[in-house]
Amino acid sequence: MTGGLFYAITGVLLFCLGLYGFIQHAHLLRRILAFNIMGSGCFLVLVGLAQRGGQVDPVPHALVLTGIVVAVSATAFALILMRQLYVESGHCTLPGEDEES
Amino acid sequence: MSHLHAWLVAVDWIPWLLGPPLAHATLAFLLGPRLARLLALPVLVLGLVAASGLALRVLELGPQVHALGGWGAPLGIELYADGLAALMLWMTAAIGLAVGCYSLAFFSADDRRGTYFWPLAAFLIGAMNALYLSADLFNLYVTLELMGLAAVGLVALSSGAAALAAALRYLLAALLGSLLYLLGVALVYGNQGSLALAGLSLEANLLSSLIIALMTLGLAIKTALFPLHFWLPPxxxxxxxxxxALLSALVIKASFYLLLRLWFELFLPAINLPAAQFLGLLGAGAILWGSWLALQQRELKMLVAYSTVAQVGYLFLLFPLASFAPGAEAAWNGGVYHALSHGFAKAAMFLVAGAMLFAAGHGEIRRLGGLGQQLPLGMFTFALASVSLMGLPPSGGFIAKWLLLEAALASGQWWWILVMMVGGLLSAAYLFRVLRQAFLPTPADTRFRRPPAMLVGSAFLLSLVALGLGLWANGTLALLRVGAPFTEMTP
Amino acid sequence: MNDILPWLYDSLIALTLLWIAWQTLSTRDLFKAVLLFIVFGLLMALAWVRLQAPDLALAEAAIGAGLTGALLLDAVGHLRVPRRPGPRK
Amino acid sequence: MTRTLIALLCLGLAGMLGWALWQLPGDVGLKSDLQSELQGQVQADIVGLPALVAAHLDQSGVRHPVTAVLLNFRAYDTLLEIGVLLLAVLGVLAVRHAAAPEPVHPQRAGAVLAALVHLAVPLMVLVAGYLLWAGAHQPGGAFQAGAVLAGAGVLLRLSGRLPALLPPGFWLRAGLLLGFAVFLVIALGVTRGGHELLAYPVQQAGGLILAIEASLTLSIGLILVSLFVGAPSPPEHGGEASE
Known part of the structure; x- marks a missing residue:
């Protein structure tokens, strides 16, 4: 097994971990964190799997760069929606999904 | 006339479908709502001309390829338009034009929401055009995100905690969907070393099954397939x-279109029958559960939204019906036809619902009595759109259901016929609830406002197109045949 | 021996990534979760270096850890201002 | 109950995906001839795209392969990606627009932060410029440079030296849009004479890419700062909550 494949498998595990957090948490900030972890997992798969032969592939590097920018855009938008929701309703969860604690 | 025809066929329309909406979005944001409104009609008309030109070109010359940057796949990104893409582009342009006319009257020049409506809507149309044209797996991911963020931004135009919660729920669902899709893309690229849709196909093995499951799940969330529809109604x-109207008629169709492309090109060798039947089962669940919930709604627009949940179900009957050689083409045509006719009918219905809300000042179905007299053309529009949604002749919805029934009969899958019959009856039930109420006498304490003529007029035109799709089915199906995966059609 | 060292290094990065991700998602303190996420971003940058992707390492450090971190910290600060929750349902 | 089910599902997905990936390269000996033949084909394809990039690098106008992919071979992705960034800003503005206006709380900076800002901001602008210039032949480029620029903006904001950016005035909007607009104009402009979208003439490719990157850096920096600044400030006292 090469380093690329090793990181790709790590990426898959991160994705599933993030997916679990995304579904299971109700707090919006935690779901945004989970989304970012899922995204990082995806990116590792994209680069790692393509480089499992050992040689560097610039194409997935460019794709992941795009992906990182898309992720930060979505994160910023989601955070501001969340903050505005907090200002207007005092809640950080969606209606009907209150955090169990 | 022949000059015009020759010119329409000769021009490469693909840049004209991408440049103008994106430029409109830029200028609308830079120069503010007043100029955005001035530019809206020319840009939208140009979009319809370009989509029509492309449709004609595809019909006469076959599928069109546009290699961006001149590189060609797999190094660069290719745009690709066959009959299916041309039809979806034409639907987007036509509904976009009608919604644009409607919005000019709906958002008055000094409406604060108009400031961001125009750039967001222009981006949305550009994103959908880009999605329909793209033939590259990763580029499709970017177009999905572009479309998703534009759509969520439009939902966030309404104020209040409920609208914010709806926008957030939508955003989270859209992001989850696109990440599942992206993981699929990463696995395909790692496995096959290319992103260009042309020439890719999966082998039947465990990894392929997982890729299909991930990408289908992601796109099903975006299409609001039962039981993943939770985000759509709010x-x-x-x-x-x-x-x-834009969201219900167009945006969910874009992810469905991508699902079609993937299933019948990339996934085809690795798909098994149970998977297709399972999608059909979820479709059936959507038809029954969505119709049932539509029947329970008190608010007019929520009823129309749940009707979308139900109508999405018919789209997914395509997958089991197309998995047997006899009837596969009828199923394909029927599914696509349903996407088209639902688009026009649902856009008309949401637009006219907006006019009804304007007239009555509220959206409570029980108190809509008298609208039939106050808004005769509006109620006629609602009735026409209903005819198409119920699948009655001579509408586009009728052709769609007819083709799907034909496919079910040809492949011997009678259980889907049963689902469609029950679904048709349920949709008749919830739509008649509105119509019956509107034609009751006006309650004593009710005041009506006369909506601008444009509101009802543009909805009426859309409902006419939904009807016309039933009358001119031959031309539409001929276009759909260009580049279709099933071509054993008898003339 | 020369083969083992990079292996150990990669395993260490991967395991720490997974552990920090798990901690980020399971810790009860929001502020701590965000700090852990920033550490996660920096570790991702290391992973990119190991995958010979310096562009991504730069972008991850600047955007993934830096800017996203700043946005998240700002948001946590916002949520710490006490608010009376409104009625639900 | 559902929690356990979700955990099991995610674990199962992780297990299957991990297993499928683990099996990918090294199992030639175990499988039939057909499988190993396919394996070889897959390997050849993986070599394919990087080789293709390397072969066309001299026509791309830059010497760094990632920049070549990002701004030439797959420039269309990047164009739409800037659209995504703009949409995030538009979405934020739409949300803030729909909400009731709130009083502005000016932020005061301590002496240490002020001194830090005094030193750091010019340095960061320099670094951004270097990253932009470096991107043509080595790691770096518009995104990283834009992010550093945004970092400088965030520092300025924290020290209270940046005026409130919302609602954005004409020149700020122009700055936000500049990168996308320049990119779009070039993408469409090169189609004159029957070329494809984004098909830069080989001789001008380097210059055009530099123009795009420079304007992108500025816009990305402004967009990222706006996303930071656009957030609603916490209310001083909890108003009556509404649902």
């Missing part, structure tokens, strides 16, 4: 009427 029901 987002579509709560947005301003023109936004609801």
């Amino acid at each position: 987002a579509h029901g709560g947005a301003p009427a023109p936004v609801s």
